[in-house]
Amino acid sequence: MRAIPVLVVLLLPFLSSAQITATGTVRDAANAPLSGATINLKNSTLATTTDEGGKFSLTIPGKAGMIEISFIGYSPQTFEVDDAHHNFSVTLVAAAGKLEEVVISGFATSIKRSNLANAIASVSGRELIGTITQPTVDGALYGKFTGANISANSGAPGGGISLKLRGITSIVANSQPLFIVDGVYFDNSSINAGLNLVSKAAGQGNNNFQDNPSNRVADLDPEDIDRVEILKGASAAAIYGSRAAGGVVIITTKRGIRGKPRIEIGESIGVQAQLRKLGQRSWDTAKVNSAFGAAGLGIYNANNGKTYNYEDELYGRKGLLNNTRLSVSGGNDVTTYYAGVTYRNDDGIVENTGYRKTSFRVNLDQKITKTLDFSITANYVESKADRGYFNNDNTSTTLGVSYVATPSWVNLYPDANGNYPNNPLAPSNFIQTRDLMTNRENVNRTLLGTIINWKLFSSDRHSLRLTGRGGIDYYTLSTTAIFPKELQFEKDGAGTNGASIFGTTLTRNSNINASAVYDFRPTPNLSFRTQAGMTAENTDQNTVVSTATQLIGTQTNVNQSGSIQVNQVRTIQKDRGFFAQEEVNFNDLVIATLGVRGDKSSRNGDANKLYYYPKASVAVNLQNLASWSLEQVNQLKVRAAYGEAGNFAPFGAIYTPLVPAIINGNTGSLIDLTRGNETLGPERQKEFEFGLDMSVLKNRLTFEGTYYIKKVEDLLLNVQVPTSSGFSLAWKNVAAIDNKGIELGVSAIPVTTRDLRWNLELRFWKNTAKVTRLDVPSFNLGVFGASLGTYRIQKGQSPTQLVGIADSQDVKDPESGLHTFGNAEPDFQSSLRSVLTWKNFGFTFLMHWKKGGDNINLTTLLSDIFGTSPDFDKTDLDPGKKLTNGNYRLSQLGASARPWIQDASYFRVREIGLTYRLPPDLIKGVSRIVVGVSGRNLINVFKYRSYDPEVSNFGTNAISSNVDVTPFPSAKSIYFNVSVAF
């Protein structure tokens, strides 16, 4: 407040002085204009960007000044501006890394990466989809930044991806990051379709649903994205408060650039195929007899030993992929616009599966006055995913289980009249199921966001800006699961005579925030940035699932049935918060930040209690020391950051409900088995990170290293309580986990000439987690019990350790009597991205190596039980070299969990692409034509004995992922791409 009188004095010269306009053109080494480069008056907030032709114009107060011209991927340059020098022709030189990129530093502010004190990762739109078109954003982030463990839950079309940042964030609560798109909180729910009615996967041994739904980030079109910033832990994400413990992924979509309309048309056509074929077991009468006895032998002999290639039948489709893209952008000095349409249609590798998405986006930026501007983003998405029917079951009805339960000599094909035979050896005929059943997700989603900026005043010493943001995320998800009554497992008393399950989820999320940013520069070398604001977020999700059984004829309407059950679940949440932050920058030498967020929420036991999340950070650019003399070192920065963030308890944990209990035709209310906790607060994460960033050889070689300690405290568990209380379980904060990790990145430009440019990025990251507090006895978590391997939460051990029963030679934990066979957490991960451009050719690849990390592979177990494992007759497992693999593994069932806990290391070339840019002016009016070919997951190296080590039967579960039970197999794909710009 004391600044105000000073302001008066400082405004005087500004208002009375002259002004000068700097103009010019910015080009790259190949003399191509660079649009979107930033021109910034040093030590001020005055800035502009180059237009589509690389041209700029910036009016600056006073008679002279310094301007800096910067662009991501290039070394910045500074120029003096005065009467004599105000027209510039600038050629920027490529630099490794992203020093000049601007990244988020507060709720409404950003900072140059070179001054950043956090290891905030960023992925540009080009990195995201520049090599290959991507179905989902989270999937596209694979290997492109450090500190994440990303895993596709299966290969089912339409997504379903778990994204965990910096280790384990929670045990039972949410473990996924918060997604924010252009300021709109983006819902990322996974909603079950109710398949459990038929699969009965939950309930026997594990109560979690295993429907394998997609997660709703899938709705976002990767083609629209300009930039993704990833705040991996609390030290960077504290400003997002009680939703930020899992990290925050901030997505900015493309905006228009000043200039004449620029039209881009892109077309990618491709094909996908099963990533890894396992083959089938070969049979003879002895094997048939041993596996299926006389009954099996009868079938085998009746068919003269004929076998069918069911792996090709079920997973062998070459799915056609199509991605069509049209965007238009442009604008003038006051209005810029961007509009994009994407139509995507992917056929899955299983018949009757696939993914179709249409996305339409309009982004509009409008300057109303010199000081007031606003932008509007609007996005509509319609999608349809046919996901098949896979994963675990207890009824032998999923395609995956049925496939491994059926030997290749059983004929499952329909006769000439289309009648499917019953599977004589299993409860279901997977060809019939595949052809007749439906498991579909339909989404209609609308996102609207708006941002208003008002520069109240601005001078070379002071500026004050108000920003208001609001957003609505509204969608309808319809799930349709139809199991017609003629299916083998539905007819003749086997099932429920057909099932038709219709689910509708209405989600309406809204958020609004307002912030004020005040910049103050008492001297040219010192600047203060003060910001404060408030936030509000509302969530309302309503899911109604109608389950009809005893279907009438071939009808699927839920009323055409003998029995209907309806279930409704609602989630309502209101959050209010505020934040304040102070940044100090001394001469780009020392940059320090202090901030706090206060949050209250209806999700907490006390809805009006404010929970505070502080943060603090400091970065020191040693190269800016006056005494610095090392010319070769362009940057040497040490940085440290601390922050706290929260994570809400699972919805409902604060309530002690009365649940329905029926007697004699009346429905009563009986106290629930779980006691809610009316004093429950969020789980709290405290993260400390420090790092070193270095850049040498004219920024052609950069290094970024970070070490972090992330402590997650007050972890919630549903713990057993004395049952004389009337309850069996209660929610309590009883555990803590420490994550420690290291993240390293090296970027280099080994070669840069006018014709040839080579850019390399090498990344390495590793996390180790340990349970440091556990107020309840150690317990097994998830999966299907100790005989098949399970997670175990135990003080002093990793929360992702995999334990199981073991034979007498193995070292056992004295308390549980179980041996630790492995850990789901990788030993480390590493990725290498290479971008090579030579004349008009471009060649890019992304390799990703995950070393270590174990899976519980029960696909093998089920295959062995039914004698169908492809490696059943090999003998590379038994230490005594006597038993075949199948017999060996079966001999261990009940004796040791060893055979099912398998190393899930992999190396894969995630992306590879070759492009050719046709000579310009080939066709009049066409500014650019690029053709190319690209592939995803084309090269895979792993020893893991199933379709793909990247798998999760339990979806995005916080701990118990990495379980493989006959999933939808993953695919590899290849595309041909053409893009044309006008």
Place this chain on the structure above:
Amino acid sequence: MKKIINYSKNIFLLPIVAILMWTSCKVDVIDDPNNPGAGTISENASLSEIQNLVDGMESGMRDNLNSYFDGVGVIGREFYRYSTSDPRFTSDLLGKGNATLDSNTFYTTNPFASRYRVVKNTNILIKALQNTKATISEAERKAGIAYALTIQAYQLLMVFNQQYGNGIRVDVSDPERLGPFLSQDESLKAIQDSLNKADLDLNDNAARFPFTTSLYSNVADDFSKLNRAFAARVAIYRKDWAQANSALSESFFDINGDLTTGSYHLFSTAGGDQLNPQYFPQNSSGETRVVQPSFITDAQPGDTRVASKTSKRTATAFQDGLQSDYDFWVYQSNVAPIPLIRNEELILIYAEVKAQLGDVTNAKTAINVIRKAAGLPDYAGPTDLNSLIDEILDQRRYSLFGEGHRWIDMRRYDKLDQLPKDRPDDNVWTQFPRPANE
């Protein structure tokens, strides 16, 4: 100039003021959108919500009855529970070899937890009745609370029957501060006191409950007769013969009445409802209950209760060194009701009380009512107390077969050593262990 500055000054204050306003504004507390909340119902329940609580209790009273009856029935050597999926019914419960009762497994924890869950519901009902703003008379309010206390006492008695010497917690209204485990005698006395206290508001109270119950009667004064029947049972457990005598006289005891008159748990095939868990079809294999053979061999010739409560199997059922030719056939359909207490038990309580009080004539009369109903001739044995008690215990064995009494009866007369052991190393347990998480 000046204008601009003032303007700026005000604007600069704006966000600070806004934050202060914002943080002071309240977030609406959102009630559970998916279920009624225990808290809100306790504070101000509507009549229909009160009815829901009663229905919830009466539904919950049936939860894990199978674990309860299998526990006391197998240990009381009335029947065997065969299960292919769980060997502990024939090992732990019968004390096979070194097997003991586990303090942390289903047969111990499930019935314990389910009974206390209903107790919790009774406490919520009591609070709801105390605080409801619905229009009910004071007599109705009192009657309703007395109903809840009666059910609560009955549930605690079932917990006590298994915990016995361990004693039980009676005061469990606050989950944060659970009352102590009372001694064996204190536990039973607390149950008796609770029944007596409830009866003060039931007896001679002509009001109807502010809800309907399926358990006996909707009129307080009538429901008192069920309360007194429970009180009589508790009194003989406490060997308080005078109290038992007076309680009987106020109960629905009728020496000439229908033996099946009483209060029952109801079952139905309606969606979401429960089936009688003690029912298995005849000649089931795998999961089944078969009669302990001595029930057949010890029976007096012509006892019709044998034929009506057992069913000869087409093939002998073997498991774990045990065998039986008879299915447990007390409940002959999956919706057969299971009694809480019925007139046949009251007549036998009457006989026991009269024998204990030296009234041989009335004791014999009652015994003979039971014998006659079973197709047996009048009792002709000695009439000393021990002989009469032996005869009454024997009649209770056959009349109340499978209803959870044999083990408790033999225990209270210190005759557990007379229960048959099927395998040389078997043991007869006196009580279940206290659940581990207590």
